[in-house]
Amino acid sequence: MTDERPQTAYAEPIANVGVSAVLRQAIRHRSALIGAAIVAFFVLLALISPLIEPYPTRETTCAVFEPPSPQHWLGCDDGGVDVLSLVLRGGRISMIVGAVATMIAIGIGATVGVLSGYFGGWLDIVLMRITDYFLVVPQIVLMIVIAAVWGPSLSHVIVVIGILMWTSTARLVRSQVKSLRERIFIKRAESLGASHFRIILHHILPQVGPLLVANTVLAITVAIFNETALAFLGLSDPTAITWGTIMEHAFDRAAVSSGAWWAIVPAGVSVAILVMGFYMLGKSIEDALNPRLEVSYLSIHGWKMRPLAGRGPDAT
Amino acid sequence: MRSAPYVWKRVGFALLTVYVSLTFNFLLFRVLPGSPVSRISRVPNASSELKDALIAQFGLDKSLGEQYLLYLQQTLHGNLGISYANRQPVIDNLVVAFSNTIPMVMTGTVLALVIGIVLGVASAVRRGGYIDHLGTNIAVLFYAFPTQFLGMMILIFFAGTLPSAGMSDPFAIGGSGWENLVDRIRHMILPVLTLVLTLFAENVLIVRSAMLETLGEDYILTARAKGVSRRRLIRAHALPNALLPIVTLVAMSLGTIVTGAILIEVIFSWPGIGRTLYMAVLKRDYPMLQGGFLAITIVVIAFNLVADLIYFKLDPRITS
Numbered sequence: 353m354t355d356e357r358p359q360t361a362y363a364e365p366i367a368n369v370g371v372s373a374v375l376r377q378a379i380r381h382r383s384a385l386i387g388a389a390i391v392a393f394f395v396l397l398a399l400i401s402p403l404i405e406p407y408p409t410r411e412t413t414c415a416v417f418e419p420p421s422p423q424h425w426l427g428c429d430d431g432g433v434d435v436l437s438l439v440l441r442g443g444r445i446s447m448i449v450g451a452v453a454t455m456i457a458i459g460i461g462a463t464v465g466v467l468s469g470y471f472g473g474w475l476d477i478v479l480m481r482i483t484d485y486f487l488v489v490p491q492i493v494l495m496i497v498i499a500a501v502w503g504p505s506l507s508h509v510i511v512v513i514g515i516l517m518w519t520s521t522a523r524l525v526r527s528q529v530k531s532l533r534e535r536i537f538i539k540r541a542e543s544l545g546a547s548h549f550r551i552i553l554h555h556i557l558p559q560v561g562p563l564l565v566a567n568t569v570l571a572i573t574v575a576i577f578n579e580t581a582l583a584f585l586g587l588s589d590p591t592a593i594t595w596g597t598i599m600e601h602a603f604d605r606a607a608v609s610s611g612a613w614w615a616i617v618p619a620g621v622s623v624a625i626l627v628m629g630f631y632m633l634g635k636s637i638e639d640a641l642n643p644r645l646e647v648s649y650l651s652i653h654g655w656k657m658r659p660l661a662g663r664g665p666d667a668t
Numbered sequence: 669m670r671s672a673p674y675v676w677k678r679v680g681f682a683l684l685t686v687y688v689s690l691t692f693n694f695l696l697f698r699v700l701p702g703s704p705v706s707r708i709s710r711v712p713n714a715s716s717e718l719k720d721a722l723i724a725q726f727g728l729d730k731s732l733g734e735q736y737l738l739y740l741q742q743t744l745h746g747n748l749g750i751s752y753a754n755r756q757p758v759i760d761n762l763v764v765a766f767s768n769t770i771p772m773v774m775t776g777t778v779l780a781l782v783i784g785i786v787l788g789v790a791s792a793v794r795r796g797g798y799i800d801h802l803g804t805n806i807a808v809l810f811y812a813f814p815t816q817f818l819g820m821m822i823l824i825f826f827a828g829t830l831p832s833a834g835m836s837d838p839f840a841i842g843g844s845g846w847e848n849l850v851d852r853i854r855h856m857i858l859p860v861l862t863l864v865l866t867l868f869a870e871n872v873l874i875v876r877s878a879m880l881e882t883l884g885e886d887y888i889l890t891a892r893a894k895g896v897s898r899r900r901l902i903r904a905h906a907l908p909n910a911l912l913p914i915v916t917l918v919a920m921s922l923g924t925i926v927t928g929a930i931l932i933e934v935i936f937s938w939p940g941i942g943r944t945l946y947m948a949v950l951k952r953d954y955p956m957l958q959g960g961f962l963a964i965t966i967v968v969i970a971f972n973l974v975a976d977l978i979y980f981k982l983d984p985r986i987t988s
Contacts, residue, residue: 488685490968492927493945497961500949501696577814581927584816585934585946599816603935608823616824620817627812 375565377640384636390629394622398444407434409441409593417612427614429598430605438598439618446595446623449510450576456514457575458521458568465525466552466560470533480526486519492581499587506589513578521567525560532559562641569634573627580623595619674980682973689965694739697958698732722750748962749955753947758959761944766963768835769940772856773929776863781914783864784871789910791872792879793902804876807869815928819862819935831855833937859936866928867921874917875910882910912983919975922968 397404407413407424412432420427426435468479495512502508532538532555541551576595582588583596590597602608602615723729725747726738742748748758791803810818823832836851882888883906891905930942937943941960948956 484681485685485688488969488972489689490923490926490964492923492930493961493964496930496945496949497696497957500952500957580814580816581931584814584931585949587949599814599820603816603820608820609827611824611827613821613824616817616820620814620821623814623817624809624812628808631808631812 381636383632387629387632390625391633394443394626397440398447401440401444405437405440407437409433409437417610420614426618429602429615435614435618438593439622442593442595442598442619443622445592446576446579449579450572453510453513453575454568454571457517457571458564461518461521462525462564464522466529466556469526469529470552483519483522491516495582496585496587499582504587504589506592509579509582509588513575517571517574524563528560528563529556532556566634566637566641569630569637573630576623576627595623675977678973678976682969685969686966689962690743693958693962694736697954748959751956752953753951758955761956762959762963765941765944769929772859772938773925776860777925780864780867780871783868785875787872788875789879791876795880803872807872810865811869815866815931816935818865819932822858822862826858830857832858835939859932859938862932863928870921871917874913878913879906879910882906915975915979919972922971926964
């Protein structure tokens with residue numbers, strides 16, 4: 353925090369560049385392995401969930417709010433549906449929502465960041481003003497308003513999360529591209545007659561790649577959080593089964609006053625474990641990327657890796 | 669007066685952001701396809717005079733350009749339309765909602781900050797020790813749980829022992845001022861607890877890293893070499909510098925605070941701005957929804973501006 357030069361942090365020569373080198377370094381951390389294992393476990397469950405769900409997710413198979421039993425390991429919800437099956441199926445859709453929304457966000461963020469940092473000038477000013485606006489505006493409120501106007505649906509939720517979550521990526525990528533732009537190998541490539549497109553594709557992107565990977569992994573956690581929040585406020589498709597809607601239905605239909613904790617805990621704990629997995633993985637990649645970030649201000653609710661970006665001299 | 673340009677730049681940007689939000693609000697609710705549903709004169713069960721008055725005030729029978737100007741003019745005068753749900757002016761509803769939200773959110777934020785600073789400093793000072801591991805792990809754990817999940821768990825856990833809905837006991841009319849105050853505070857405990865659990869983790873982690881970074885500075889080494897005691901080193905040399913990021917921290921977590929407040933107010937039926945927004949969504953009360961959106965945006969922008977200016981005041985290294 354005492355260092356006020358966000359750009360120079362990246363300008364120092366990085367011995368190992370490229371996505372694979374950084375990943376190899378990251379995997380040496382124990383927490384990276386644990387994180388990767390957790391994520392892999394959840395992905396696997398999501399892939400095979402239709403095969404291992406013990407009961408159908410749309411049919412009544414037991415009593416309303418039946419407590420956990422040997423037949424129904426995690427009990428039943430308000431409609432007499434097996435909670436274990438619901439949580440398995442919900443993870444699938446929650447993770448798809450998280451992944452797709454993140455892809456949209458990282459795509460927009462990387463494009464804006466690269467364009468802004470590479471070309472500079474008026475394009476930079478315009479794009480950064482837009483970014484600043486989205487940084488300041490309370491995103492969840494904007495998401496609520498847009499989702500409310502568009503109507504509740506899963507694809508709306510994905511798009512809304514995606515188009516509002518890209519700002520930190522844009523800022524981060526921009527500051528790195530800006531410093532890369534001044535490096536000698538870019539200048540050489542330029543003087544050799546390489547086109548902008550080629551320079552960006554072959555020289556800039558490989559350098560920014562690891563940063564984007566770390567960012568993507570961390571952004572998924574935020575996307576999953578946002579999905580559960582929007583679903584909880586009734587803005588997701590009420591018929592879709594996600595971890596968010598499972599918790600929303602339980603709350604709506606008095607699971608709390610009936611003391612039916614088993615209708616809430618499995619979904620909530622799944623979110624927490626998956627988020628921890630992504631967090632540990634993302635943080636290890638980030639640490640491997642830049643040893644100076646060993647002490648970082650990482651925040652999974654806002655995933656701002658460097659809170660000072662945009663406040664110091666970097667702010668235009 | 670070298671600070672003047674910086675201050676004006678920040679203020680100018682804040683005003684610009686508010687203006688963009690105003691315009692965005694107009695576009696979203698009145699221009700984009702699918703949005704005419706939000707025609708603000710369509711107040712259910714309203715007298716025709718009220719409808720005519722709204723049509724005249726906002727020029728709903730005029731062109732979009734004129735509507736936009738009238739909209740800006742009315743909004744600047746505090747006229748945000750009439751709520752569909754209770755047929756009161758939106759602005760009055762908003763004032764009530766904010767006055768309910770602020771005590772709860774402020775208490776929670778301040779408590780989370782205090783806990784964050786104490787735990788963060790304790791962890792950093794004993795880096796790698798028992799307290800450090802415990803503190804950091806607990807923080808990351810609470811970090812990973814969604815707010816609504818924590819809220820529901822607290823609700824189940826404390827059901828019966830503490831009031832779990834609303835701001836005060838609706839049947840406790842006529843009690844003394846002291847009794848009413850106690851009642852209010854008892855109602856506030858669970859929402860504030862949830863907010864603290866949501867927020868404190870981030871604070872612990874950030875204070876810890878800020879403190880660690882400060883402890884690695886050369887001037888700390890110099891002070892040690894001069895024989896400054898450990899206690900004085902931490903309190904007088906490291907802490908004041910490490911606390912600088914706290915200002916940024918509060919501004920940074922505004923988004924989390926807003927999200928947390930909305931979910932918590934819904935869970936604990938707290939009649940604040942978050943619940944107002946939620947009810948507006950449920951009842952398709954569009955004037956209330958746009959009013960609430962605008963109000964929260966302006967408050968967040970204002971807090972961001974204040975944080976920027978305080979940071980500038982505290983840290984002489986920042987220049988415009």
